[in-house]
Amino acid sequence: MLEKALSGSKLYWTWLIGLLIVIAAGFGAYLVQYNKGLMITGMSRDVSWGFYIAQFTFLVGVAASAVMLVLPYYLHHYKTFGRITILGEFLAISAVIMCSLFIVVDLGKPSRILNVMLHPTPNSVLFWDMVVLNGYLIINILAGWVTLEAERKNVPPPGWIKFVIYLSIPWAVSIHTVTAFLYAGLPGRGFWLTAIMAPRFLASAFAAGPAVLILLGYLVKKLTRFDPGREAFETLAKIVCYAIILHIFFFLLEVFTVAYSAIPSHTSHLAYLYFGLHGHNMLVPWVWTAMGCGITAIILLVNPRTRQNPIILPIACVLVFVCTWIDKGMAMIAGGFVPNPLHEITEYAPTALELMITLGVYATGILVLTILYKVAIGVKQEEEAV
């Protein structure tokens, strides 16, 4: 089926070449980091994780959100998602690939990465994160590719793949739960020490992922005349709506517990993010932007008339994306490290090289996504032409 990715329009090839240029630039920036060390980033002794780990966390959510298509389609036989479930699975594949790359670029000694497997350590959550993420990648490659191939050959998919697909549903929940456990089990970090971390991650994931899918769906429809169908968009929009409401609701639960109990090691992080602490307020405009986007998106998505409007819906999806991306991709990680365990404040901002490497990783994921979507839509259109 891969041959479908080898023929395309001029726009398709220009797009691929453009992505390759960004990847090359990112790789160049990574070579600088590889030779000089992580000193080229904005990270520090106090904020020891930064942009890379934040993007990793955000993208685990995007990957997990495939379950929002797989579950209705395969468990509830919701036929409307038949045309786009493959798009969700392929989005998950590219998201997991980006996650792995973000982990690699964040390591001080990337050449030693196999130590995680050579010295398996079940008491480390990072070990389990490696297990579930790699497992999820394999599951989605199998589920996506095998069903697509069967569809192309016009035969029913093999029976065993059903088992893999069913397995992908709890597995999707597991990847984001385990990723939340990376943070939620650390004794000295009040901002992360909350049992609601995993549900919060899942809620924002199920908002961000389907929002990205709606945007990709519109793009695909415009570029290839492959139509995911009006009803599919509408159902996805409802999922995004519920999830973004839950995301804000869970955040407010967090605010209540932290503010009403008024324990300084918990309040100080939220205070830093939303109001600034001792004159340090770098992230304040960002988190309020996120909040504004989230609330506007809720207003646009709750109202059926704006939700069903093909021009307003993508705008709402962009707002959901911005809201969840700032929340997880910027505030969640830095907010946990500021103030530090000695209640001192060191702020964090990524450097240009760090951003370049990040862009390179995103471009790699988008390249994989483009090729996979090209194959999937090629097969779907071929089948419809017959």
Add this chain to the structure above:
Amino acid sequence: MGVDRRKFLKLAGVSAALGLGGATGFQLLRPGALDAAERMPTPYQMVFPKEHGAAEIMPNPKRLQGRRWGMVVDMRKLTPASARAAIEACNYYHNVPQIPGKQNIKWIWTAPYVNVFPETENPWADPDIKNAQFIVMCNHCDNPPCVRVCPTKATFQREDGIVMMDMHRCIGCRFCMAGCPYGSRSFNFRDPRPFIKKEYPDYPTRTRGVVEKCNFCAERLAVGKLPACAEASGGAMVFGDVDDAGSELRQLLRKRYSIRRKPNLGTSPQVYYLV
């Protein structure tokens, strides 16, 4: 350690043949196992001490042994000068680089009461205590979160309680830095060697990309010396065996009131402050 590949294979092969399997050769590869091996030569080493390197890893008879190492910092004796001497001794004996800025490396340093003991504020406390600069370092916790989170066992706890780093195994993921509730760990964001003022030849320098921290001078204990900071502190820092009721450390803890950093987190830090 002189256990080269050929010797190791021979040792492992012969011990497998003798049915000693896991108790011999492989133990040497486990972090922290060297000390266990030092204390207790394997049956094979007892039979063939010279041929197979057993002699090389015989323990130093002068070494200090304890069941649970700990440190007491006597804030009545600690002066700015003795604190500085302790820090400088540590930095020298461990080749701790002096890197300016926020990507610095610290094994032992000073901080005011409000930062060392956050959430124990008392506005009317003795100003001598409140304004004092406290020595801070790795607490060598009984229940260390850094060891719990490390995905490669590069940081591990010895039987005598010392929390150690294997710099050759660390992948630089910095999970331990997020896990440590005391900010005791530093990451080598860059090559540290140009920032070492005067290199001490008997302790290895580090490479960029790994995490490091205080090791309670495990390398000095092994040859019968006290930790460098305790030795240089003029009596303000007392190192000893917490499990030994007769030790000077335990007597100090019995006689004087001591506090520990964030005891509510359940990590059981083994650095005690006499206030």
